[in-house]
Amino acid sequence: MNKFFLCIFTLLLLKAELHAQFNIIPKPLEVNSTSSGSFNLTDKTPIVFKQQSLQKSASFLNGYLSRFYGFSLKQSKAAAIKGIYLSLSNKTSSNPGNYALQVKNEGVFITAETEEGIFYGIQTFIQLLDPTAKGKTMEIPFVQIRDEPRFQYRGMHLDVARHFSPVSFVKKYIDYLALHKMNYFHWHLTDDQGWRIEIKKYPKLTELGSMRKGTITGFLPGNGNTNIPHGGFYTQEEIKEVVKYATDRYITVIPEIEMPGHASAALTAYSYLGCTGGPYKVQETWGVFDDVFCAGNEQTFTFFQDVIDEVVALFPARYIHIGGDECPKTSWKKCPKCQQRMKDHQLKDEHELQSYFVQRMEKYINKKGKSIIGWDEILEGGLAPNATVMSWRGEAGGIEAAKQHHYAIMTPGNYMYFDYAPSIKRDSLTMPGTTTLQKVYSYEPIPADLPLESGKYILGAQANVWTEYMNNPSKIEYMIFPRMSALSEVVWSSKENRNWDDFQKRLKQQFERYQLWQVNYHHIPIDVPAETR
Incomplete structure (x- = not known):
């Protein structure tokens, strides 16, 4: 009998520990577990909001639930007994992306000063969902979260000149940015x-x-040519379609x-x-x-x-x-x-x-x-x-621009080039450099050599995806994941809140999200030194 109660006690402790661990990437500013209770989300739970401008955030959540969990929620302006409540506050601050999220017995409450902040709160709520859940009922642990972005520019680049990406994948790429609270898409x-x-x-x-007329094969200078025409372009109507799609996700x-x-x-x-x-x-x-x-x-x-x-x-x-x-x-x-x-x-x-x-x-x-x-x-x-300078040949360009009181975006090749191999164990044709996940995570966008008073000119950072050796969407996904998740924390989370060991623990569930999204990603062993991967 004692063994039976010991097993039950152990299971309860394990459940409490799982509730206490919120695997959110990028890591929020503050996360407080209020109790061991949970809110039951079902297909009957309404999304409640009064301001019509919050429709985009509600629609994004419904699109996510429909695509990955097989159900969507009714949207309502009338209060419900229990629901997901989105609301704009009357407060103003210098950081328009901030939000607060609370899960309690009465429902999920997301408040922010801007529509953008509500949208970021939705991304955090999505990460409270169990990526392995089946059916139309999920337990959302009670929690209080307060959050805001560190940098105003949080970007990803995509080169479509070397290898063309269809509109369908460009939209998917934009969704990846949105799910990571990125707000700029640089379209080469x-x-x-x-x-x-x-x-x-x-x-x-x-x-x-x-x-x-063709494309070289093998690493530059190449060992042959496909002799297969490669091309494609976006009509102006398609451009408008993509821009609107991004705008609906608060991405420029x-x-x-x-x-x-x-x-x-x-x-x-x-x-x-x-x-x-x-x-x-x-x-x-x-x-x-x-x-x-x-x-x-x-x-x-x-x-x-x-x-x-x-x-x-x-x-x-x-x-x-x-x-x-x-x-x-x-x-x-x-x-x-x-x-x-x-x-x-x-x-x-x-x-x-x-x-x-x-x-x-x-x-x-x-x-x-x-x-x-x-x-x-x-x-x-x-x-x-x-002019604003995008510093890619190291940090010197960004430092010089900031000293001249010009804004700069940091994208140094040795940290932010996702066309470099993600591991020293090279398993496909890539650019010759190597940029591991840990190296991306270690990047600090405000250079140590920059005078303190010039730091305000650093808008943020961006990763670049040059596609010489990425001729299909699956390869692009493999090269950006999980490094995009590391970058998202670099540009969103406070410097003090970033911790590599903690990030690795949260990454385990992020891998489950990748599997839910059915994306191709670089599988790396967690808790293994980066230099041996």
Whole structure:
């Protein structure tokens, strides 16, 4: 008999321990288990809200429940005996993403000062659901949570130029961001290997520039070619569809239109935009190419102004990313028009010519009510007056931008490039670097070398997904999971709240969520040193 009671007592302790452990990623600011009780969620539980603006959050929750648990909830404006209550408070603060969540006998209560905050509360509530549950009843443990994001910019990038992703996967990718409380999607739309956005004034950009004749096989420089055409582009209607989908999830879409380098696809379509006139081709290999947009040709700027006019109409975001990276100066040094431009504007070298190009385009974009973001090469030759710098070649670019009182987004390659292998035990073709889960988790977006007073210029961080070696959605998922979960905690949770050992414990249930979502992810053993994985 004593053994029987001991077993019962042990089971109760285990259940209490499970209730006490809330496996939420990113980790909230405060989590307090109020008691060992729980609220029963069933398909009869209503979602109650009075403000119509909260419809998007309620719909997202219902979509999640319907897709992964097989039922949805009635939405109501009338109070119920027990329900999920969403409400906006009258308070205001400097952090619009904050929210409070409480689960008690009467129901689930999510309050926030903004719609965005309610949406983040919904993401936390989703993580209170058992990912292995079957049926239409779930126990939600009693808890009180107070939470807010640390950084205002929490981003993921996706390159669709090297390998095209269909709209269906782009939407799925946006859902992944939403489930991790990310709020920026950086969409890399143009490059040497393909132009992916319809520009109606320049139809050849997609007629010719969106399709390459083949793709190299093996690691650069390659050991062969598929000789299979690869292409695709998004119509303007599809762009609008994706932007609305993201907006409904409180995610801002930032388009990237590369200039003045990474121009091969555009030059193939309109050869007069280059320094030599061609012949050009949509590149079938990777790397950096000497053929760039001619900085001495007025038609180049007319072209980009026309392109920007159409891009601005499609993307409500404050930012337009203009690239600005990896622009060889070989063509410019030989081009009479570029050299004449330098003389006319008293530019001492081709780096200043690039700065002239970027600053001229910035002025036009600013007139459209937008601001530019560029990779850290835009610092060379002089930074455009209102530019935000995305620091990828380490942290130096972000530090320099912040010192100049420019905003910066940190995305250093050795921490934030998810095209690098996730493990030293390389099991597929990737870029040569290695960025383990633990390394991603260890990243601190505010550099130690940055003066304290300049820290306010660091907006946040972003991971980049370059797709040279990701030719299908399954490979992309494998490369981003679970590293996206680590990044989400880096950019959302307070620095003091981050703990690698604790994160690993919570990651065990995150793996179960991946399985629920049916995503392909990199299986890593928990509690094993990263250097041996």
